[in-house]
Amino acid sequence: MKTFCTVLAASIAAITTLIMANNEPNSPVSPDQPVTDAEACALPSHADTSALDAFKKSDSEWRKILTADQFRVMRQHGTEPSFRNAYWNNKDKGLYLCAGCQAPLFASGEKYNSGTGWPSFWDTIAPENVGRTIDKSYGMTRVEVHCNRCGGHLGHVFEDGPRPTNLRYCINSASLEFVPKADIEERDLSFPMVLTRSPFLETGIMMDKMTPQSSR
Template identity: 60%
Template sequence: MTDELPKDDAQWRQRLSPDQYRVCRQKGTEPAFTGAYWNDKTPGVYRCAGCGEVLFDSATKYDSGSGWPSFWQPADPAAVATETDISHGMRRVEVHCARCGSHLGHVFPDGPRPTGERYCINSLSLTLEPRGE
């Protein structure tokens, strides 16, 4: 990606929709079973809504039953970063875009093989680029 990232809050608000801003920049979440991609089966790559970085591939997407798009691994491990999240009285691992810092969701150790991980990601933090288009 060569696209320059916003330098301040006003530029982020201009780039993202209000709902995307709430999720990506304020660590919000969308209600389960409401996002555009939770049940989508379109082959392609999922990019960060904030900066366009490729984050996940549909080949690793699966139905976790959680109501959010779930993947068993990122497209490139270096594309996502994690940190401990102790909000809401829980201890979780937050996932964010390594390039722009946008909040994506959380990763849990209850996913399928081969990784055993479940990247539970907000649809609002993603844009789907269908394969072959």
């Protein structure tokens, strides 16, 4: 009963976070100068997320874990080319994990074609897994998003997405690891942070098997 109440409370908190996001000062904001959706996604990020890096590793350690492209995007806040990346047009069902620490970030049921050439999602699996930081580079105000576990740069989030959230998470494929639906149960998908089930998660891709653990 205690576990059930804990999960229920976390789920309610996740839903409340989604509803209140537009009223928070860190919610996605429009650019200060007019740019297209693709242009806003294409610009690198200069948001400082180093203080949020709870999964501490040195640059030399990250270079052993990540490919050169992944390191440039995730640790140096770079941006990969549009339409020339692994997942922009991926239609397979499954989960998208952080390429740096395998924290669950997005599900295929929340992915849509935004026309920008980058993987786009209208929601996260759990709000606490994706952090936000205001990015004021290039004469505009954007909201940079990163993995809340390792601090790896993911992309940006905008307020021009589809219902029910009206959000567009514009994410670099290099920041993601895709796990097909058929392989989910074979993976050890457990994390030291509490994972709530997204209220809009695609039927058939359940998060119940992911349980917290003290270390990884």
